[in-house]
Amino acid sequence: MDKPKVVLGVSGGIAAYKACELLRRLTESGHEVRVVPTASALHFVGAATWSALSGNPVSTEVWDDVHEVPHVRIGQHADLVVVAPATADTLARAAHGLADDLLTNTLLTARCPVVFAPAMHTEMWEHPATQENVATLRRRGALVIEPAVGRLTGVDTGKGRLPDPGEIFEVCRRVLARGVTEPDLVGRHVVVSAGGTREPLDPVRFLGNRSSGKQGYALARTAAARGARVTLIAANSTLPAPAGVDVVPVGTAVQLREAVLRAAPEADAVVMAAAVADFRPAAYAAGKIKKKDGQEPEPVTLVRNPDILAEISADRARPGQVVVGFAAETDDVLANGRAKLKRKGCDLLVVNEVGELKTFGSEENEAVVLGADGSETAVAHGPKEALAETVWDLVAERLN
Numbered sequence: 205m206d207k208p209k210v211v212l213g214v215s216g217g218i219a220a221y222k223a224c225e226l227l228r229r230l231t232e233s234g235h236e237v238r239v240v241p242t243a244s245a246l247h248f249v250g251a252a253t254w255s256a257l258s259g260n261p262v263s264t265e266v267w268d269d270v271h272e273v274p275h276v277r278i279g280q281h282a283d284l285v286v287v288a289p290a291t292a293d294t295l296a297r298a299a300h301g302l303a304d305d306l307l308t309n310t311l312l313t314a315r316c317p318v319v320f321a322p323a324m325h326t327e328m329w330e331h332p333a334t335q336e337n338v339a340t341l342r343r344r345g346a347l348v349i350e351p352a353v354g355r356l357t358g359v360d361t362g363k364g365r366l367p368d369p370g371e372i373f374e375v376c377r378r379v380l381a382r383g384v385t386e387p388d389l390v391g392r393h394v395v396v397s398a399g400g401t402r403e404p405l406d407p408v409r410f411l412g413n414r415s416s417g418k419q420g421y422a423l424a425r426t427a428a429a430r431g432a433r434v435t436l437i438a439a440n441s442t443l444p445a446p447a448g449v450d451v452v453p454v455g456t457a458v459q460l461r462e463a464v465l466r467a468a469p470e471a472d473a474v475v476m477a478a479a480v481a482d483f484r485p486a487a488y489a490a491g492k493i494k495k496k497d498g499q500e501p502e503p504v505t506l507v508r509n510p511d512i513l514a515e516i517s518a519d520r521a522r523p524g525q526v527v528v529g530f531a532a533e534t535d536d537v538l539a540n541g542r543a544k545l546k547r548k549g550c551d552l553l554v555v556n557e558v559g560e561l562k563t564f565g566s567e568e569n570e571a572v573v574l575g576a577d578g579s580e581t582a583v584a585h586g587p588k589e590a591l592a593e594t595v596w597d598l599v600a601e602r603l604n
């Protein structure tokens with residue numbers, strides 16, 4: 205079979221060097237990549253580097269190899285166009301349909317999915333002109349990833365950093381796998397919880413669970429690749445932040461509840477994939493609980509944590525909001541799942557069997573998604589992103 209054809213557009217920003225890593229990931233995973241830099245980009249990384257890494261010729265001008273009509277052919281034959289980094293200037297020219305170099309001509313002729321990964325100083329990203337250009341591109345079906353927050357050029361820090369190249373690659377891979385020109389969650393804001401809460405017993409110990417956060421992160425990555433604005437509320441996770449996702453770190457169930465209630469009023473959908481502790485110690489020891497010779501430890505009294513899923517299901521923050529819960533069961537999986545769906549009052553409940561060697565920490569999952577309308581959607585054993593795609597398919601149906 206032919207390799208998927210990817211056009212990597214590179215704008216003239218200091219983050220251009222990071223695109224080399226994205227190019228390497230694309231080529232090593234079996235994609236045919238043609239790099240189309242702007243003239244300014246070549247001030248940061250030379251044409252020889254792009255040509256050597258991609259195995260294809262590199263040009264910035266429409267006048268090179270005119271007999272091959274590159275300004276038309278490159279975009280026509282592409283399965284995906286990704287611009288990383290995308291500067292404020294490139295976003296503006298793309299939004300206004302300018303075609304004064306090979307990259308902007310390619311963007312006009314492409315009929316495949318187009319992904320922009322912006323990188324610029326915070327003030328430039330927040331400027332109304334840039335925001336209007338981004339809104340225009342998204343309205344036309346392009347996927348514009350939200351930039352990351354972090355160190356910028358010099359001593360500046362803020363929103364505008366190019367997301368990690370590995371995470372941009374994951375977005376590209378998911379977009380190619382779906383084979384859909386326009387993302388279906390554009391204009392939607394979704395909230396996803398992930399990871400496992402920890403309830404402190406003393407300064408050293410806590411009550412926790414085995415959740416790695418991988419399923420929640422897969423849901424966040426997939427939603428971002430489908431065009432949504434994503435708020436990821438991450439409980440005790442060390443996983444890398446997905447590209448284009450706002451990550452809110454939390455520790456305990458109470459902290460997670462507070463974060464969800466803050467984010468939910470603006471959300472079209474809330475997906476509670478985090479493993480939230482049902483109980484917490486009634487008392488917190490200010491000092492480490494010591495072991496005493498000849499004495500058994502004092503019993504640990506537990507109290508209930510708030511039921512976040514039931515709370516947000518019963519009191520929807522906005523009309524039409526879709527709420528999704530997760531149920532980790534060890535026995536009578538479907539029976540317990542159906543009872544929990546009725547008790548929680550959510551629209552969808554993802555039910556899976558868990559255990560020491562099942563689901564938690566794994567790269568794979570299998571589940572049944574139960575609907576409040578009586579539907580049941582089985583998801584076979586496979587990558588967690590496959591389950592994430594199914595969940596968002598079902599959410600999109602209900603939002604539309």
